[in-house]
Amino acid sequence: xxxxxxxxxILALTVSIAAALVIGAxxxxxxxxxxxxxxxxxxxxxxxxxxxxxxxxxxxMVLCLCGVACDIGSRxxxxxxxGEGQLLLGAIVAAQIGVALNGLSAWIVIPxxxxxxxxxxxxxxxxxxxxxxxxxxxxxxxxxxxxxxxxFVCEYLAKGPWKNPDNNxxxxxxxxxxxxxxxRLATGSNLTTVFFVATGMTILTWYVMQKTxxxxxxxxxxxxxxxxxxxxxxxxxxxLIAMLVSGMMCGLVGMFRVYGxxxxxxxxxxxxxxxxxxxxxxxxxxxxxxxxxxSVLFAILKIGAQGMETAAGVPNQIYLIIQTVVIFSMxxxxxxxxxxxxxxxxxxxxxxxxxxxxxxxANE
Amino acid sequence: MNEILSxxxxxxxxxxxxxxxxxxxxxxxxGSMTEHAGIMNIGMDGMILMGALIGVLGSYVIGSAVxxxxxxxxxxxxxxxxxxxxxxxxxxxxxxxxxxLNIFASGFTAYVSRAVFGLSGxxxxxxxxxxxxxxxxxxDIPFLGEIISGNTALVYVAxxxxxxxxxxxxxxxxxxWMRASGEKPETLRTAGISPEKMKWLSxxxxxxxxxxxxxxxxxxxxxxxxxxxxxxxxxxxxxxxxIFAAANPAKAYLAALMFGxxxxxxxxxxxxxxxxxxxxxxxxxxxxMMVYVVVxxxxxxxxxxxxxxxxAAQPPAEG
Numbered sequence: 001x002x003x004x005x006x007x008x009x010i011l012a013l014t015v016s017i018a019a020a021l022v023i024g025a026x027x028x029x030x031x032x033x034x035x036x037x038x039x040x041x042x043x044x045x046x047x048x049x050x051x052x053x054x055x056x057x058x059x060x061m062v063l064c065l066c067g068v069a070c071d072i073g074s075r076x077x078x079x080x081x082x083g084e085g086q087l088l089l090g091a092i093v094a095a096q097i098g099v100a101l102n103g104l105s106a107w108i109v110i111p112x113x114x115x116x117x118x119x120x121x122x123x124x125x126x127x128x129x130x131x132x133x134x135x136x137x138x139x140x141x142x143x144x145x146x147x148x149x150x151x152f153v154c155e156y157l158a159k160g161p162w163k164n165p166d167n168n169x170x171x172x173x174x175x176x177x178x179x180x181x182x183x184r185l186a187t188g189s190n191l192t193t194v195f196f197v198a199t200g201m202t203i204l205t206w207y208v209m210q211k212t213x214x215x216x217x218x219x220x221x222x223x224x225x226x227x228x229x230x231x232x233x234x235x236x237x238x239x240l241i242a243m244l245v246s247g248m249m250c251g252l253v254g255m256f257r258v259y260g261x262x263x264x265x266x267x268x269x270x271x272x273x274x275x276x277x278x279x280x281x282x283x284x285x286x287x288x289x290x291x292x293x294x295s296v297l298f299a300i301l302k303i304g305a306q307g308m309e310t311a312a313g314v315p316n317q318i319y320l321i322i323q324t325v326v327i328f329s330m331x332x333x334x335x336x337x338x339x340x341x342x343x344x345x346x347x348x349x350x351x352x353x354x355x356x357x358x359x360x361x362a363n364e
Numbered sequence: 365m366n367e368i369l370s371x372x373x374x375x376x377x378x379x380x381x382x383x384x385x386x387x388x389x390x391x392x393x394x395g396s397m398t399e400h401a402g403i404m405n406i407g408m409d410g411m412i413l414m415g416a417l418i419g420v421l422g423s424y425v426i427g428s429a430v431x432x433x434x435x436x437x438x439x440x441x442x443x444x445x446x447x448x449x450x451x452x453x454x455x456x457x458x459x460x461x462x463x464x465l466n467i468f469a470s471g472f473t474a475y476v477s478r479a480v481f482g483l484s485g486x487x488x489x490x491x492x493x494x495x496x497x498x499x500x501x502x503x504d505i506p507f508l509g510e511i512i513s514g515n516t517a518l519v520y521v522a523x524x525x526x527x528x529x530x531x532x533x534x535x536x537x538x539x540x541w542m543r544a545s546g547e548k549p550e551t552l553r554t555a556g557i558s559p560e561k562m563k564w565l566s567x568x569x570x571x572x573x574x575x576x577x578x579x580x581x582x583x584x585x586x587x588x589x590x591x592x593x594x595x596x597x598x599x600x601x602x603x604x605x606x607i608f609a610a611a612n613p614a615k616a617y618l619a620a621l622m623f624g625x626x627x628x629x630x631x632x633x634x635x636x637x638x639x640x641x642x643x644x645x646x647x648x649x650x651x652x653m654m655v656y657v658v659v660x661x662x663x664x665x666x667x668x669x670x671x672x673x674x675x676a677a678q679p680p681a682e683g
Contacts, residue, residue, distance in 0.1 A: 031475075031479045138654065141607070145604075145648070145654075156641050282460050315479055320470065320471025320475075321472055332456060335450070
């Protein structure tokens with residue numbers, strides 16, 4: 001297996017991240033914080049002990065799976081922006097399965113919960129996918145609306161029918177019995193054994209998309225659906241399956257969050273995590289391996305920013321600003337590069353024309 | 365049941381409808397501009413959110429709600445220029461830039477609001493907001509007066525803008541060029557007008573209107589408070605309204621009014637159904653609206669098609 005490394009991409013990414021950190025520093029400076037101290041606090045917030053490193057890896061796992069779910073959709077030309085809703089529904093269903101099946105062996109409950117979460121997430125993604133394929137309804141808007149709907153439905157379930165018997169918890173499902181919790185890999189951190197499952201899922205997706213005929217068909221469908229149809233591919237079905245798998249992955253992320261980190265469904269199970277994963281996927285240009293790498297980078301930023309908030313009092317949202325600046329500069333990069341190329345082409349064309357004119361004059 | 369109905373169709377519901385519809389309508393009118401110029405602008409939600417924050421911030425710093433609105437509009441122009449810089453000048457993917465703008469807005473507004481107002485937000489601060497305006501004479505009309513009078517200034521500004529934006533798009537050369545820049549940019553270029561400039565213009569107008577929408581949200585709808593994530597996907601609902609209205613600003617206002625109506629009904633029904641479920645109604649309606657637009661277009665096309673087919677398939681006349 002040979003990995004092709006796109007050096008100009010890596011250069012652009014490095015420059016973008018550097019630029020984002022400089023702009024972040026400027027914002028910190030303007031709002032009256034010491035940027036050097038803040039960034040130092042950020043680094044120690046991400047790496048100072050095993051717990052923080054564990055949290056970084058756990059968050060990287062969430063970002064990576066969300067990003068990969070987005071990759072799968074965009075590879076076939078459909079943007080699943082609804083991962084947040086799929087994630088929430090998956091989480092609440094998994095949590096409720098754990099509560100309802102209390103007493104059964106973990107070997108039964110965990111697979112059932114995983115299946116339930118994947119199914120709910122997948123079906124919830126299938127709806128906008130079907131609308132897109134069947135009626136050409138813009139999937140970006142429908143998935144975003146479905147996010148909001150899922151959010152409210154989960155809130156309703158967590159306050160109403162599936163409410164925790166403990167009245168101190170206003171909105172949350174029952175506590176997950178401890179026998180079902182994933183085993184922690186570092187004390188006090190959210191990193192659990194499910195990290196290996198997530199890694200496996202990522203590698204599997206990479207393998208399927210990059211190395212198999214299915215992956216090739218997916219790419220064909222996304223790049224040139226007309227040609228794909230002429231080549232005899234059932235593009236509609238490919239899009240639907242991709243959407244289903246993408247939603248299933250998001251549902252599973254929800255389950256991982258409940259069984260690994262929170263042990264209960266509540267709104268904090270995801271705080272627009274899918275959108276952050278979506279950004280990672282965008283920066284990675286919808287490629288699986290870069291998605292995984294950039295997930296780790298952004299997880300360091302995020303967990304570090306939380307440490308920075310406690311240590312230096314800087315609002316942790318600075319990491320969102322830094323992240324989006326990376327996107328903006330990555331998006332600008334292709335424009336600037338093509339602009340420079342066009343100018344250079346213009347120049348050489350002008351030079352060539354002048355040369356020809358000179359020659360013509362000399363010949364006369 | 366009668367009691368529910370009379371509550372649902374009271375003047376209060378329609379007042380609420382106007383209140384809920386106005387921010388969506390303002391943004392939808394802005395979105396109509398970019399839509400005409402051929403830009404798929406899904407960054408409106410972020411634009412609204414930033415407008416909301418800058419409105420509150422401006423009102424806090426300047427000390428008057430009008431100043432806040434002006435600040436939000438000016439900032440909206442900047443955001444529009446920023447958006448156009450990427451989408452028009454650098455030709456970045458408008459979807460990526462729109463998404464990034466939304467996330468940037470959520471981070472930026474939360475950061476600034478926490479840095480300026482502290483963790484608990486604007487609640488402890490004295491911020492001038494827009495007071496309702498009672499219109500003499502009109503306010504005495506039964507039922508209608510209650511709805512039309514007693515709104516904040518921006519509701520009336522939105523009414524004015526329906527006319528202005530409609531006339532701009534369909535009755536001025538700039539509007540004409542802007543539409544051409546989306547539909548046939550090459551033709552426009554041949555006519556000696558830069559389609560890029562028209563796209564810049566549309567983006568700036570959209571930024572302004574979204575800023576206004578945000579300012580209404582924080583200074584009018586919520587009486588001078590900023591809440592993190594307060595745009596609550598209104599930008600996307602506005603986008604759906606734009607699609608629904610085929611980018612006609614006047615129709616976009618009507619679509620927003622429909623959204624506002626369902627929002628208001630949801631609020632009324634809270635006494636009977638869980639408020640979480642009623643809050644989901646407008647979003648569900650938006651999905652249905654999107655599906656309806658596309659399906660009805662499809663049906664129209666299909667109803668035209670068979671005639672063509674029939675004409676083509678007809679055997680040549682005998683003789």
